[in-house]
Amino acid sequence: MLKTLFTGATLLLLSPIALADWSLDNDLSRVSFVSVKKNTIGEAHYFKKIAGELTQSGQFSADIQLASVETLIPIRNERMAQYLFNTKLSPTLKLNADLFEHLKTLKTDQSQLLNIPANITLNGINKTLAIDVLTxxxxxxxxxVSSFMPVIINPADFNLTAGIEKLQALAQLPSITQSVPVSFTLTLQKN
Incomplete structure (x- = not known):
């Protein structure tokens, strides 16, 4: 019994969340994006499931469950998950950033405007983007951590153009925007 308790406690201490100093609060975090159809109709969407952590050494990582996309239209949610994000093969968007230098200067009850290089993995493709954030x-x-400026994602950079064309054909639309502004607010709770 004591050995089982010790083994369980050891595994808990070695788990990634236990090693993290901050954990992302899904209920107080949001990653949203805007699509424009027919050249004039803008629609806001977001992801319902985000997980992430920040270590004391400044390593930030986040996973966005792409099948949790919320467009307020159930059939569109399903189509985006299936045709745009291809969630059976690539279920998550992964983001990693090194915030070590910034954590050293972050003071309680103060904000900092930062330009962070972030590595994004989407649809099997890695790309580093410079992101302006307010921390x-x-x-x-x-x-x-909030986006200070929207991050403009070019779907072609992540091989998503065919998915957009499929959505356009299914919805019988003359156009869907090929540049997508993404905004976020992430709340990291101290462990």
Whole structure:
């Protein structure tokens, strides 16, 4: 019994979340994007399931469950998951960034405007983007990271153009935008 308890405690201590100093709060975080159809109709969408962590050494990682896309139209959710994101082969968008230098200067109840190089893995393709973020550490130790400017994603960079064309054909639309602005607010709770 004691050996089982010790083994369980050891596994818990070695799990990635236990090693993280901050964990992403899914309920207080949002990654959203805008699509434009027919050249004039803009629609906002978001992902319902995001997980992530930030270590004391400044390593940030986040996973967005692409099948959790919420467009407020169930059939469109299914079509985006299947045809655009191809979630059976590539279920998550992964983002990694090194924030070590920035964590050293982040002070409680103050905000910093940062330009962060972030590595994004989507549809099996890795790309590094420079992202402008506003970072604030709250009095309770939690950290909020928000996009200061929308991040413009070019679907062709991640081999998503065919998926957009499929969605366009299914919905019988003359056009769907090929540049997608993405915004986010991430709340990291101190462990």
């Amino acid at each position: 604030t550490q709250l009095g309770n130790g939690n950290i909020i």
